[in-house]
Amino acid sequence: MALKKANILIVDDDYDMLELLQRQLQDLNFHSYKAASVVEAVTILKSNSVDLLITDLQMPGIGGMELIKYVEEHFANVPKLVITGYPSIDGALKAIKSGALDYLVKPFTAEELQKAVEKSLPKKSLHSENNNQSGGESMVYGGIIGRSNKISQLIDIIERVKNNRATVLIQGESGTGKELVARAIHYKGAFAANPFIAVNCGAIPEELLESELFGYKKGAFTGATENRQGFFQAAAGGTIFLDEIGTASPSVQTRLLRVLQEKEVRRIGEQKAQKIEIRIIAATNNNLLQMVKNGSFREDLYYRLNVVNIHTPPLREHKEDIPFLVQNFLKKYAAEYGKSNISITQKAEEVLQRYDWPGNVREMENMVQRVIIMSEKVIDIHHLPEHLKYTLPTTAKLLKPLHEVEKEHILKILSSVDHNKTRAAEILQIDRKTLRNKLK
Ligand SMILES: Nc1ncnc2c1ncn2[C@@H]1O[C@H](COP(=O)(O)OP(=O)(O)OP(=O)(O)O)[C@@H](O)[C@H]1O
Ligand SMILES: [Mg+2]
Missing domain, CATH: 1.10.8.60 (Helicase, Ruva Protein; domain 3)
Known part of the structure; x- marks a missing residue:
């Protein structure tokens, strides 16, 4: 079964109608956002990627026609589908009659809704992916499973970066799919025919990492009995995935920085550097910013890597x-x-x-x-x-004594301000001394 993945924004001041629409769209395998007013709808439009707007026309306050105009001006490629009880309001009627707007007249059946949605949606957001699930209830994108907002947002970012060579930094806890995301960016993107080379910076002995990454010239060091390509040269035209970047040694960090700045790599023992077209994706489950603060990761490299930041959410x-x-x-x-x-x-x-x-x-x-x-x-x-x-x-998690909740809250605040007690005391609105006593 072809799976559909589209985010549909539904706007109606009638909550029952919103619920009903959401359920029907869910049965059709679409994800939807609900808004009970134009103001809510605009907020959602601004912070989410929406593939189709379905709106009622008559709503108290700002009406559906205003929303349609707004979308035309600000989100020109979002198609619009109007739901109307009686298509008789002047401007709206004209627009509908002229064929400028697709519309559905209430009440409508699930099939009518399906037809109208499929007709309105741009073909690309009906993109399907082969999935060996017979029921096809779940969504799979480049191996990434999920239909929550968090996963939709992740896929949106992948869609945005996959066709360019901007450097990407993926951060997230262990087991959250960082490598999966890196592969999806490569294999979904424009350079998928070129190599994807994954390097685990933590698994290669420190003294070898440099020569593995950049290659070497015959005679560059004892044991260098021939010219050798590094991972960078091998990945030319495609993607190099630097996993566990937090474990790279200072000298590797320095050389990586140079690659990012100059867009060229130099084999060990070689004077001349080669220009290289490559996309770099780095990943880590360390808190790199923390490492920058305590001096174990180069700040300049951090900013060079962090052009696009992707966070893989914990399950x-x-x-x-x-x-x-x-x-x-x-x-x-x-x-x-x-x-x-x-x-x-x-x-x-x-x-x-x-x-x-x-x-x-x-x-x-x-x-x-x-x-x-x-x-x-x-x-x-x-x-x-x-x-x-x-x-x-x-x-049962709620069944906690107050002092425990207080303790957890204090610890959370502390860690959010990097254990700066003055700042934590300010946020908690207690003085430092009280905080110190509580910590004891
Ligand atoms: N959203 C997801 N859908 C399907 N499989 C997933 C998803 N997220 C993670 N996985 C699977 O979980 C496993 C771990 O994923 P991955 O290796 O990408 O994690 P990671 O973030 O790189 O972890 P680590 O930091 O420990 O290396 C893999 O088998 C991957 O396929
Ligand atoms: Mg990994």
Whole structure:
């Protein structure tokens, strides 16, 4: 089944109508944003990528026609679909009749809605991707699964950077898909036919990293018995992915900076540098800015790398994607281990939904894989690892004494201001001495 991925903004002052539309669009596999007024709609338009606007015309205050004009002026390529009870308001009627606007007359059926949406949407946002899921309930983009806002935003950024050579810095916790994102940028983009070379800066011994990255000239050092290309030369025209950039030594940092500034690489032992057309994507789960502050990462390099910044969200911040991820990994590993028809009980799924996944998607993928190996046909609670089963239901997290909540809050504030106690005391509106006592 061809999967549709489009973000649709629906605007109506009638909440029931909004709910109904959202449900119908969801059944059609579209993601939607709801706005109950033009003002809300404009806010959403400004901060999200919207592929189609569906709006009611008659709304109290600013009406739908005003919104349509605004969108025409500011978001010219967003198509508009009007929903109207009676297409009789002067300007609107004219616009509709002239064919300038697509419209749907209330009440309409789900099929009528589907036809109108598909007709209005630009063809590219109906982009489909082969996905080996029979139900096709989840969205997959370059291997990235999810339909939450966080994942949609991630995909939007990838779409924006994939066709140019701007340097990208991907930051996020371990297991959140940094490498997956780097690959998606490359393989979805204009240089996909050229190489994608991934280098784990943390895995190559420090003394070899420089020669691995930049290559060397015969005789450059003992052991350099021939000319050798580095990863940079090998990735020419394509993408070099510098994973775990936070572990690069000072000398590698200096040389990387030069590559970024001059857009050329020089093999070790060579005088002449070669010009190079390459996209650099770096990734790290370190807090690079912190490393800049404490002097372990070059500030100038940080800013050169950080032209486009992508943050891969921890799984606990987009838990609504858990069911899709689970289903996907179930299918994947069931096929791999020849256990077709394996399913998971709702109770077990609820446990997975509740857990916070500190190891993020990787932890979940590994867990599903293990459980499939260990179980037949149906996965139930008793198949799950112990530590998952005893996570507290969300409500239990509320059952905390005040002093504990206070402590957590203080620690959070402190870490948000890099442990600057004066600043933390200001935010908490207590004096430094009180803060010090509390910390004791
Ligand atoms: N949104 C996602 N959809 C599908 N699979 C995902 C997603 N995010 C992560 N994964 C999977 O989780 C695993 C870990 O992803 P990846 O290696 O890209 O993480 P990472 O951020 O580079 O982690 P680390 O910092 O530990 O290297 C991979 O198998 C990847 O395919
Ligand atoms: Mg990684």
